[in-house]
Amino acid sequence: MKNILLWITFASACLCVDSFAPSAASRTLISKPLAGFQQSLDQQASTTIKLNQSSSTNEEAVSFSYGDFAKKYPFANNIAIATTKTAAADLLAQVVIAQTPVSEIDWQRSLLFCAFGAIYLGGFQYLYQVNVFKKLFDVDKFTTQSWSEKAKDIDGLKGLAGQTVLDLTVLTLIYLPTFYIFKAGVFSGSMDPSVWTSTGLENYQSNFAKDEFDLLRVWFPADIVCFSVPLYLRLPVRHVVSFVWTAYLSFARGGH
Template sequence: MTIWKSLAQIPIKHPLAFGVGISTIKTSASDLLVQVVVEKKQEIDWKRNAAFATFGCFYLGGVQYAIYVPLFGRLFPNAAAFAAKPIREKVRDVKGMAALCGQVFLDQFIHHPLLYFPVFYGTREMVMSDKPDLVRAMTTYQQNMKEDLAALWKVWVPSMMVNFAFMPMWARVPWVAGTSLLWTCILSAMRGGDVAHNTDIEAPFPTGSTLTLVQEGLDEIFASPVDLDRSLAHICISGAGPDKIGHVATMARCVSDAGGNVTHSKMIRLGQEFTTLMHVAIEPEKRGDLIKSLRNNKDLKLLNIRASSLTRRQTGSFKSTVVGLKIHVVGPDRPGMLASIAETIARRNMSIEDVTTEIRRGKYGQRDFVVTAEVVTTEPMDREKLDSFHAEFQNLKEELNLSVVDIRVHM
């Protein structure tokens, strides 16, 4: 117990050293997480890791400590006393609440736009570029400023409200470091083998791209792949014909009554035409009854129902898949977008397993064309080939004025 009490006094007695240590370890750990989990490197780039650890030590630990503790302590002398008050007393303390808002404002609207992000973009340029160019780094920040700051405020304004409202002075920097590490862990877990956004994931604070990554990641948590259980029969059922209310309900009821389960389906109405494609898992002895029920149902006569058995792989020429890629592209709608994207994939001798396209309302009312493709190849994809493939899509991004290019690897 005595040892624990002594350890508990370290951050209070030595807040600067504690904050610097936590920030250094956190930033180094974040970069290691990205290198191992996201980039799947066989060998750690310790030089890069040292650069990020240095940034965490001197800026996140040292500079931010100077801002959050001595500077803010002088500008807001009652901040520490306010943080120690119970919530009921905080709500009644008008001056304390005003000081809280003042600290958040200075931190989020002055410190980060004018100091933190320029230092971060400059550091990233020095670390990631063979020929560092600080002018280019500041130009990149200027281009990304609007989205970066919007992302920062959505995540960090609530976090810093908690920080300044409840954390004692010595805990302010560790709180920021902990939130930042959690953010990086979430990104790394969601983005797996992301090719296109590695530099965004490395950011201790969110950029505009990282907020998009989290949204896409959350959307995919609820996606369910087709599970080809070998103990069941698997049927691909398709139908196309004049649209009519009740088509989906009728087909789903036929499957259910036969004891089948729809695991994956796509249904769409184009003008007056309705098209459906579904995967059904069912006990082998009930397969014939299901197909007969669908074909003989009078309400489905106009749909021209077709059914075929599925095995693990019957399409294409691949006997085994080495690498799978998921490609997600968004940009202003224009003719030829899908053709350009498919041609870029085909040039790499990759097979498109699944592709979905849609028109979506984008920012400022523009029509965005969205392409999501599942791609596989039997050719080994080392880092050089992945970077080359990504570079082709970056060229396509400029050519087609795309707003999102997301390439993820599934080994």
């Protein structure tokens, strides 16, 4: 009798537990909303990540660094600076120094300096000061050092002296004659290049003593600085000095 009561009690307990357990249909009804809710959360998280990535991409596209541009496109950067700087220096010389009214600006003269800035200062100067000098001198190591390290680098200082002497030679024997030939091409009224050359070289010779004195006192100290900074900054730094020099050259030699 006692055993029968125990079996009845055990069977009742099992029935009670089974009655409280969710049926298969109930589990299905419960799991569907939960799965939908989880899917919604996953979609929102995915959308948030995509929006953040899109925002980051847009910020990268909009942001601009001149330093990065100068490193990536040094030649284009140099031509743009040279042309703009040379034209601006001429206008400064005409309007501010010579006090020429805006209505009387000599646009032929401005054309001379634009062409000279783009072709010689932007193109030729880049080729010889960056490409040629890089092959002739060990410029990479020296230009990346600190100023204290540069002062102790004997080989680097020799290279700096060599670059300075070579550049002053180019300025004397190529830069000045080229400027006077460009000037003759704009102002001579002739379409014959031989006339530009003869007229330009004649003016170069007649003004040589004064031009050379001014060139040395400006460009000797400037070259020491220009050939010491990192390569990608070499010509931009040089253009700062060149702006003042070009304004002087325009004022002193730019007229008809």
